[in-house]
Amino acid sequence: MAEATFLDANELVINMGPQHPATHGVLRVKLKLDGERVLGTECIIGYLHRGVEKIAENRTYAQFTPYVDRMDYCAAVTNGMGYVEAVEKLLGVEIPPRAQYTRMILAELQRIASHLIWLGTHALDIGAMTPVFYTFREREEVLKIFEEYCGARLTTHAFRIGGLQYDLYDGFERDVVKFCDYFLPKIDEYEQLLTKNRIWINRTRNIGVLSGEDAIALGVTGPVLRGSGVKWDIRKAQPYEAYDKVEFDIPIGEHGDTYDRYIVRMAEMRQSVRIIRQCVERLGPGPIFGKVGKVIKPPVGEVYHSIEAPKGELGYYVVSDGTVNPYRVRVRPPSLINLQALDKMAHGHLIADIVAIIGTIDIVLGEVDR
Amino acid sequence: MDWKDFLRRIFLIDLIKGLRLTFSYQRPDATYTEQYPLERPPVAERYRGAPRLNNHPESGETLCIACNLCSIACPENLIVVGWARTEDRKKRLTTFTYDLSRCMFCGLCEDACPVDALELTQDFEIANYSREGMIWDRQALEEGPQPARYTR
Amino acid sequence: MLESTFNFVIANPLLLALIKILIIFAVLSGIVAYLVYMERKVLAFMQARLGPMRVGPWGLLQPVADGLKLLLKEDIIPAGADEWLFLMAPAISIFAAFTVFAAIPFAGNFYVTDINIGLLFILAVSSLGIYGIILGGWSSNSHYPLLGALRSSAQLVSYEVAGGMALVGVLLFSNSLSMVDIVNRQLSMGVWYVFLQPVAFLIYVIAAVAETNRNPFDLPEAESELTAGFHTEYSGFRFALYFMAEYTNMVVVSCIAVTLFLGGWLRPFASYSALDFLKFTPILAFLGAGGFVLWLGLKSSVALERHFFMVLAAGFVALAILVAYPPVLIAIQGIFWFGAKVLAFLYAFIWYRATFPRYRYDQLMNIGWRWMIPLALANVIVTAVGRYLWLSHHAATAVAWLGR
Numbered sequence: 001m002a003e004a005t006f007l008d009a010n011e012l013v014i015n016m017g018p019q020h021p022a023t024h025g026v027l028r029v030k031l032k033l034d035g036e037r038v039l040g041t042e043c044i045i046g047y048l049h050r051g052v053e054k055i056a057e058n059r060t061y062a063q064f065t066p067y068v069d070r071m072d073y074c075a076a077v078t079n080g081m082g083y084v085e086a087v088e089k090l091l092g093v094e095i096p097p098r099a100q101y102t103r104m105i106l107a108e109l110q111r112i113a114s115h116l117i118w119l120g121t122h123a124l125d126i127g128a129m130t131p132v133f134y135t136f137r138e139r140e141e142v143l144k145i146f147e148e149y150c151g152a153r154l155t156t157h158a159f160r161i162g163g164l165q166y167d168l169y170d171g172f173e174r175d176v177v178k179f180c181d182y183f184l185p186k187i188d189e190y191e192q193l194l195t196k197n198r199i200w201i202n203r204t205r206n207i208g209v210l211s212g213e214d215a216i217a218l219g220v221t222g223p224v225l226r227g228s229g230v231k232w233d234i235r236k237a238q239p240y241e242a243y244d245k246v247e248f249d250i251p252i253g254e255h256g257d258t259y260d261r262y263i264v265r266m267a268e269m270r271q272s273v274r275i276i277r278q279c280v281e282r283l284g285p286g287p288i289f290g291k292v293g294k295v296i297k298p299p300v301g302e303v304y305h306s307i308e309a310p311k312g313e314l315g316y317y318v319v320s321d322g323t324v325n326p327y328r329v330r331v332r333p334p335s336l337i338n339l340q341a342l343d344k345m346a347h348g349h350l351i352a353d354i355v356a357i358i359g360t361i362d363i364v365l366g367e368v369d370r
Numbered sequence: 371m372d373w374k375d376f377l378r379r380i381f382l383i384d385l386i387k388g389l390r391l392t393f394s395y396q397r398p399d400a401t402y403t404e405q406y407p408l409e410r411p412p413v414a415e416r417y418r419g420a421p422r423l424n425n426h427p428e429s430g431e432t433l434c435i436a437c438n439l440c441s442i443a444c445p446e447n448l449i450v451v452g453w454a455r456t457e458d459r460k461k462r463l464t465t466f467t468y469d470l471s472r473c474m475f476c477g478l479c480e481d482a483c484p485v486d487a488l489e490l491t492q493d494f495e496i497a498n499y500s501r502e503g504m505i506w507d508r509q510a511l512e513e514g515p516q517p518a519r520y521t522r
Numbered sequence: 523m524l525e526s527t528f529n530f531v532i533a534n535p536l537l538l539a540l541i542k543i544l545i546i547f548a549v550l551s552g553i554v555a556y557l558v559y560m561e562r563k564v565l566a567f568m569q570a571r572l573g574p575m576r577v578g579p580w581g582l583l584q585p586v587a588d589g590l591k592l593l594l595k596e597d598i599i600p601a602g603a604d605e606w607l608f609l610m611a612p613a614i615s616i617f618a619a620f621t622v623f624a625a626i627p628f629a630g631n632f633y634v635t636d637i638n639i640g641l642l643f644i645l646a647v648s649s650l651g652i653y654g655i656i657l658g659g660w661s662s663n664s665h666y667p668l669l670g671a672l673r674s675s676a677q678l679v680s681y682e683v684a685g686g687m688a689l690v691g692v693l694l695f696s697n698s699l700s701m702v703d704i705v706n707r708q709l710s711m712g713v714w715y716v717f718l719q720p721v722a723f724l725i726y727v728i729a730a731v732a733e734t735n736r737n738p739f740d741l742p743e744a745e746s747e748l749t750a751g752f753h754t755e756y757s758g759f760r761f762a763l764y765f766m767a768e769y770t771n772m773v774v775v776s777c778i779a780v781t782l783f784l785g786g787w788l789r790p791f792a793s794y795s796a797l798d799f800l801k802f803t804p805i806l807a808f809l810g811a812g813g814f815v816l817w818l819g820l821k822s823s824v825a826l827e828r829h830f831f832m833v834l835a836a837g838f839v840a841l842a843i844l845v846a847y848p849p850v851l852i853a854i855q856g857i858f859w860f861g862a863k864v865l866a867f868l869y870a871f872i873w874y875r876a877t878f879p880r881y882r883y884d885q886l887m888n889i890g891w892r893w894m895i896p897l898a899l900a901n902v903i904v905t906a907v908g909r910y911l912w913l914s915h916h917a918a919t920a921v922a923w924l925g926r
Contacts, residue, residue, distance in 0.1 A: 062443075064445070066445060067445070129569070129875070130569050130876050137570055148415070149416070151418035199878055202882070203882060392873065393873065395569070400570050401567065403571045403572040
């Protein structure tokens with residue numbers, strides 16, 4: 001946007017600085033206001049840029065795996081899954097079914113954990129200060145399972161290229177099933193606090209409306225796209241791992257407003273529990289590593305592989321030049337692409353709604369800036 | 371809106387349901403806090419915490435064979451393995467430097483070690499007052515961190 | 523000697539009033555400080571956590587630590603700020619908040635004064651607190667506090683109107699503005715006004731929450747908004763004064779609500795002597811508090827905490843024994859019931875904060891002007907018509923006329 005057309009005499013430009021309690025990280029948003037109404041927004045990003053993609057050029061494929069966890073730090077497992085699958089596609093490696101189902105269980109647990117963070121922080125921005133404590137308590141249980149499995153709670157480094165490093169610990173299935181039974185009533189609790197609450201509905205209905213056509217045109221994916229009524233989920237459209245072997249529904253919204261995205265994410269958590277239960281049943285004994293050599297040297301070529309991360313379509317474009325280091329790793333960050341919709345969604349709303357809209361897009365600055 | 375919804379609206383039923391939930395959370399077993407210095411958290415067995423160089427349980431000799439695989443595997447190149455050849459032309463470990471300030475606890479070094487000499491333990495209290503204190507030499511690695519224990 | 527000082531004090535009403543004022547001021551400051559502590563603890567328990575635990579046993583010295591911290595902070599006055607107004611604004615807020623307590627009856631015989639226009643005085647003086655907000659925002663010489671102050675004061679003024687009109691419904695029953703008379707009328711009518719005027723009570727509660735800038739109406743002070751409200755530029759003790767003024771306002775609106783709707787210092791079913799055994803409740807309450815503190819102490823793992831809690835529990839039991847002495851029991855009835863009701867009201871304030879999201883500013887003003895005020899007016903009209911028909915025994919003829 002050229003500076004000359006951005007400013008007008010009657011308009012005020014306010015800066016929601018990089019340090020702000022509600023921008024979910026170091027995001028800077030310049031709001032163009034007419035009185036209290038927002039006419040346009042401009043996001044300035046890059047405050048958390050760490051050069052992850054450049055680092056990839058100087059590490060081997062296996063050495064780069066821990067770095068991808070740090071991009072979307074709220075959902076490290078799915079980041080790892082996307083990268084590892086992309087390299088496996090490049091290598092042409094088949095993963096044994098036990099590894100596939102384990103990966104799916106961990107990815108769906110991570111989806112639940114990521115949506116729990118979203119719910120807590122979104123409710124906190126809108127003023128309900130209790131759900132954040134309840135959701136983080138549920139998250140504790142998920143992170144305990146991760147810690148028992150791979151040794152870390154947040155930056156899990158759970159997967160390796162070709163399969164899994166660790167086999168399941170004793171009691172993994174029992175812990176996961178116990179978590180599923182424990183968690184479903186908790187979603188009902190959150191719904192009891194928020195879903196029919198008139199204040200919540202007042203703050204989220206018809207706020208940040210994004211139509212289906214606009215969403216597709218902007219390249220928005222994930223729950224934001226599904227909230228606008230478009231039934232697109234990569235787990236169903238381009239199945240990876242063993243998602244085509246389990247049954248689950250794709251919740252979609254009608255109006256494309258904040259309330260619909262809230263309903264979509266709550267329903268997605270329930271569907272994740274359903275997927276996890278099915279995967280636990282199908283876990284059988286077997287190897288956890290495919291046929292991969294000691295040194296990972298994919299043939300010359302390139303691959304783009306995307307998965308359904310909790311925030312949207314997370315894609316990895318890996319270019320190999322035949323050496324042990326990748327030539328280029330480009331990450332398609334769902335948060336960055338979804339953030340483009342902020343301008344369209346924020347038009348005509350009040351300043352108080354901007355916070356709600358940023359929260360409903362569910363961005364993580366680590367992913368936006370990489 | 372039918373009459374039932376109307377009654378629910380004027381009697382604030384949705385708000386009262388929320389109030390009931392928060393009220394019910396005041397029971398003692400619902401409190402999830404772990405008061406840290408008094409109650410230590412249970413750490414998983416596979417937890418990737420502070421590194422340790424293991425010694426042989428009986429002879430006390432270090433298990434490390436100075437193969438340098440951990441150093442090659444580390445993405446941050448923060449392990450420096452020093453070795454020397456003994457009289458019978460066997461490699462023997464002399465110094466082992468591990469820079470904890472750059473470590474991201476990914477566990478690749480632990481996975482790479484063929485003899486389980488380098489292990490990431492369950493110690494998470496590795497805070498230090500200086501940058502130099504985070505660079506552990508062989509002795510610090512064999513002993514492990516000695517955190518101060520607080521009782522109150 | 524005690525007798526003569528007692529007679530001297532009684533003979534000099536001004537001296538008596540001064541002593542009462544000192545007592546009320548001291549007790550109130552303590553209550554406000556511990557109200558902050560109570561809020562943090564209750565909020566924490568509702569959020570599945572523990573709240574302050576480290577500062578004293580069970581965090582009981584937290585208000586002391588907070589007060590000390592605020593006192594020792596650097597006193598910043600922004601450049602270009604109107605210095606005199608900047609200094610006076612928090613003082614105005616707190617003066618208004620504390621002055622109201624001169625007219626509030628805490629028990630049948632314990633009040634500083636009983637003005638015959640008591641309610642009017644209370645409403646007027648508590649409205650003066652809004653000056654503190656506006657002047658604070660204006661004198662900060664910064665546009666964010668100014669916007670916050672304007673929003674805050676507009677919200678307060680709107681809900682004052684609604685709250686005041688809700689209180690008119692009560693006046694139609696009590697025929698008097700004097701606070702003591704209102705409670706005595708509830709005694710003689712045998713029913714608390716909350717049962718006769720439920721709509722007015724609801725409106726008053728909502729208006730009270732909005733007037734004290736509490737959740738769900740606290741957008742002007744919310745941190746996730748662009749402005750942090752009128753007290754952005756205040757630090758140190760001035761901020762402490764604003765903070766105290768806000769919590770004292772909470773106590774004020776609770777006291778007003780309790781006096782007008784919940785029967786003030788009356789015990790439940792005060793006009794039925796069959797339930798006179800309820801007068802033993804203070805003893806039970808203190809014994810219960812002692813038992814609870816003992817249980818808390820036994821659960822603790824630190825010896826010093828255990829001893830402290832046992833001493834505290836012993837103190838409560840001693841208080842219970844003291845209260846069991848009949849003259850003391852009679853004397854303490856009023857203040858005990860009043861305190862219990864105000865405590866319940868304050869607990870409800872904290873409960874709302876834990877549960878509800880906050881309204882956006884325009885939605886807040888919408889509710890105040892389009893729903894609360896018309897509802898309050900309708901309540902006044904219906905109450906007035908009903909009272910007229912009831913009092914003039916025209917009810918029978920009116921019903922007959924309607925059913926013709």
